Amino acid sequence: MFECRVNTLNIQPGCDIQADIQNMPEVADNSFDIVLASEVFRHVKNLDAALKEIARVLRPGGLLLCSDCLENADYGREITDEAEQISWYGKEKLDTYGIGDFRRFGRKDWEEAFKPYFYTRLFKVDDKATGSPAWWLACTPQKERYAPCVA
Numbered sequence: 001m002f003e004c005r006v007n008t009l010n011i012q013p014g015c016d017i018q019a020d021i022q023n024m025p026e027v028a029d030n031s032f033d034i035v036l037a038s039e040v041f042r043h044v045k046n047l048d049a050a051l052k053e054i055a056r057v058l059r060p061g062g063l064l065l066c067s068d069c070l071e072n073a074d075y076g077r078e079i080t081d082e083a084e085q086i087s088w089y090g091k092e093k094l095d096t097y098g099i100g101d102f103r104r105f106g107r108k109d110w111e112e113a114f115k116p117y118f119y120t121r122l123f124k125v126d127d128k129a130t131g132s133p134a135w136w137l138a139c140t141p142q143k144e145r146y147a148p149c150v151a
Helices: 047-057 091-097 107-114
Strands: 032-038 058-067 118-126 133-141
Touching: 032 047, 047 058, 047 107, 107 118, 107 133
Parallel strands: 032 058
Antiparallel strands: 058 133, 118 133
């Protein structure tokens, strides 16, 4: 269905851009073909701002592929207790960078969070390493007129 050709592969890539996913003024509009975010969005303090920025930087026809740990339910929960928010990264990271553990997604609220900015398709795959289900969301920006078609 899709064709991809890799001309070179750097097995020790460097980081070309360091940016706050919630506010990326240094990244031009429509500058990325694909954004891959794995286990990111539950740790972002302002999820709405992050999704808006990703939609902005994706090119027409661009694709956001993301995965996250999901609760075994339709709806998860917001984490408001600071002790729980700092459990992954510590108070210094929360205070300095705003990075913490802010939410647990369920399947429906995960998709619903993306709907103002993206057309979405949810995929469940079996993680061969753990035997657990892994959930992936394929998204195209609302500025497009079609939903993602991913095999």
